[in-house]
Amino acid sequence: MDTPPQVDPAEQFGVVVARRLGFGFWIAAAWIIIIVTAAALAPWLPIADPNETGVGGRMDGPGWSNWFGTDSNGRDMFARTIWGARVSLIVGFFSVLLGICVGGTLGMIAGYFRGIVDRIISFSVFVLLAYPGLVLALLIVGLAGQTLPIVAMTLGIVAIAPIARLSRATTLAYSEREFVAAARVLGATDRRIMVRELLPNVLIPMGALTLLGMAITIVAEGGLAFLGLSVEEGFSWGKMIVLGSSPRTLREGPWVAMFPIGAMFVTVLALNFAGDRLREYFDVRELGIGAA
Amino acid sequence: MIVLARRLAQLVAVVLAVTFLAFTAMNTLGDPLFNVVGFVAAVDCDAVVAGEIEDISSQGGTTLGDCVVVAEAREEFHLNEPLPIRYGRWVGDLIRGDFGTSFKNRIPVSTVLADRLPKSLLLMGMAEVFAVALSVPWAIAAAYRANRAMDRASTIGAFGMLALPNFALGVILFYFFVVKWQIFPSRFEDDNLALRLKSLVLPALTLGMPLAATYFRLLRTDLITTLQEDFVVMAKAKGLSNRWIMFRHALRPSLFSMVTVFGLNTAALIGGALIVEQVFSIPGLGRALVEASIRDDYPVVLGATVVIATGFVIINFAVDLAYSYLDPRVRRES
Numbered sequence: 001m002d003t004p005p006q007v008d009p010a011e012q013f014g015v016v017v018a019r020r021l022g023f024g025f026w027i028a029a030a031w032i033i034i035i036v037t038a039a040a041l042a043p044w045l046p047i048a049d050p051n052e053t054g055v056g057g058r059m060d061g062p063g064w065s066n067w068f069g070t071d072s073n074g075r076d077m078f079a080r081t082i083w084g085a086r087v088s089l090i091v092g093f094f095s096v097l098l099g100i101c102v103g104g105t106l107g108m109i110a111g112y113f114r115g116i117v118d119r120i121i122s123f124s125v126f127v128l129l130a131y132p133g134l135v136l137a138l139l140i141v142g143l144a145g146q147t148l149p150i151v152a153m154t155l156g157i158v159a160i161a162p163i164a165r166l167s168r169a170t171t172l173a174y175s176e177r178e179f180v181a182a183a184r185v186l187g188a189t190d191r192r193i194m195v196r197e198l199l200p201n202v203l204i205p206m207g208a209l210t211l212l213g214m215a216i217t218i219v220a221e222g223g224l225a226f227l228g229l230s231v232e233e234g235f236s237w238g239k240m241i242v243l244g245s246s247p248r249t250l251r252e253g254p255w256v257a258m259f260p261i262g263a264m265f266v267t268v269l270a271l272n273f274a275g276d277r278l279r280e281y282f283d284v285r286e287l288g289i290g291a292a
Numbered sequence: 293m294i295v296l297a298r299r300l301a302q303l304v305a306v307v308l309a310v311t312f313l314a315f316t317a318m319n320t321l322g323d324p325l326f327n328v329v330g331f332v333a334a335v336d337c338d339a340v341v342a343g344e345i346e347d348i349s350s351q352g353g354t355t356l357g358d359c360v361v362v363a364e365a366r367e368e369f370h371l372n373e374p375l376p377i378r379y380g381r382w383v384g385d386l387i388r389g390d391f392g393t394s395f396k397n398r399i400p401v402s403t404v405l406a407d408r409l410p411k412s413l414l415l416m417g418m419a420e421v422f423a424v425a426l427s428v429p430w431a432i433a434a435a436y437r438a439n440r441a442m443d444r445a446s447t448i449g450a451f452g453m454l455a456l457p458n459f460a461l462g463v464i465l466f467y468f469f470v471v472k473w474q475i476f477p478s479r480f481e482d483d484n485l486a487l488r489l490k491s492l493v494l495p496a497l498t499l500g501m502p503l504a505a506t507y508f509r510l511l512r513t514d515l516i517t518t519l520q521e522d523f524v525v526m527a528k529a530k531g532l533s534n535r536w537i538m539f540r541h542a543l544r545p546s547l548f549s550m551v552t553v554f555g556l557n558t559a560a561l562i563g564g565a566l567i568v569e570q571v572f573s574i575p576g577l578g579r580a581l582v583e584a585s586i587r588d589d590y591p592v593v594l595g596a597t598v599v600i601a602t603g604f605v606i607i608n609f610a611v612d613l614a615y616s617y618l619d620p621r622v623r624r625e626s
Contacts (some may be wrong), residue, residue: 134563
């Protein structure tokens with residue numbers, strides 16, 4: 001406090017001088033693209049079979065032949081980390097997609113029609129939010145089974161409530177605006193107003209949310225794995241971390257757990273950063289042209 | 293008063309809705325009978341009584357005796373009544389303080405809760421203490437010299453901290469402090485309070501550090517905004533010391549969003565406790581819930597659900613009250 005804290009003058013007066021995504025965004029985006037490509041092309045990449053035992057010795061440290069070392073069955077951890085990305089990313093992507101389709105629609109309906117519809121949807125959202133999401137996911141997966149579609153669907157259901165709340169708030173704000181009133185005066189149907197006038201505006205904050213949501217669901221899937229409730233067949237990063245985190249494995253080969261942890265950390269970091277930047281980039285209010 | 297009554301009604305409605313959902317899900321997706329009597333539950337007893345299925349008891353099959361056991365179990369746990377009536381009965385029992393009986397070992401659910409809940413509460417309490425103890429001084433130091441090296445490094449550090457899942461942090465801490473340096477015990481030790489606290493240090497850190505990062509980010513931003521207010525300039529002009537201004541003038545109005553997030557974060561805290569209990573094998577409420585839901589032991593699942601949902605709603609209620617203490621403007625409005 002010797003000098004008054006320096007604050008970006010642009011921030012202070014609510015004007016953003018230049019809109020740029022910045023260098024960091026492109027690094028984050030590059031990492032996301034690399035990991036998605038590697039996961040998608042995993043069967044054709046020149047890497048070892050992730051389930052083949054005895055590729056290296058038992059618990060070989062990281063080295064030239066096995067970049068990330070091997071686990072107690074001599075399986076190549078580098079190949080497994082790439083294959084683990086497949087399940088993690090699939091779960092992350094499809095659960096957020098489900099959450100946005102269902103939650104986004106519900107939120108728009110509630111925010112546009114108001115009244116009794118809004119009351120019912122808002123109370124349901126409130127109830128869903130009144131319960132820790134992970135506990136909800138645990139109940140559903142524990143009861144319905146541990147297949148990939150069920151795990152993805154469950155995390156999608158958990159994502160519905162917060163997404164519906166955001167979409168409702170955005171819709172509420174926009175349906176008061178002049179262009180919506182103008183459309184109504186021109187005789188547009190409710191459906192047309194919602195799809196043509198409101199949806200494009202609601203989709204913008206949703207887009208940034210996709211990346212942040214993927215980060216959250218990838219972590220949530222790892223959490224389920226620690227509860228013994230991740231996918232039964234195949235493996236995700238979360239499941240790899242669980243397998244590598246027994247005291248014995250940690251003592252003999254910490255790399256078995258640490259590489260999947262690192263992969264998950266960097267990916268979540270990249271998704272968070274890119275999502276944050278995109279949200280700021282598309283936040284029209286900061287440009288001073290949105291609703292005050 | 294009216295506000296209070298409305299909030300209480302809302303609290304009850306939410307708890308009822310949550311438990312009804314859990315009740316229905318447990319009964320439609322799982323087979324509660326299976327856990328009481330085992331595989332026999334799957335037998336079509338009507339067919340056995342009618343003689344349509346051959347009695348193959350000598351080969352480990354079904355007998356009329358098994359069917360009697362099934363029928364008795366149905367009777368004992370009221371499983372042959374329609375779902376709404378069973379839910380009504382359960383709520384009635386709950387109001388009288390009876391949480392029902394666990395399907396496993398037939399222990400009263402209240403005993404399970406009384407045994408498990410204190411451990412989880414201690415864990416979450418310690419995590420919050422760590423989080424506040426870390427984040428408040430950290431945020432004050434960063435905001436004191438905003439945009440300098442230390443502030444920038446902390447902001448990046450907090451961002452990174454938030455990207456590290458709690459189970460990953462748990463595994464990393466476990467590796468260094470338990471496996472490598474052997475400072476902390478590898479399992480939960482319950483013999484006395486000192487041991488209990490010691491075995492909870494790592495789990496509480498695992499739970500508290502991401503929380504500290506969240507609090508840090510909010511408090512830092514709010515402090516920087518507050519320090520630009522006129523009343524801070526005024527205080528400075530009066531010649532008050534920096535320390536006095538920071539702690540007596542700036543800190544309290546800056547705690548606002550931190551308190552909000554404290555309420556909102558409770559769900560994340562409970563979910564996190566669930567995982568951390570699993571990572572560090574602490575026999576808390578979360579573990580009881582995980583085990584019970586895998587076994588379809590729904591009296592225990594419902595009991596834990598009631599406790600968690602009620603606790604969550606009450607904390608958010610308390611947060612609303614805390615607003616009026618921190619910000620006199622809210623008090624005047626209501």
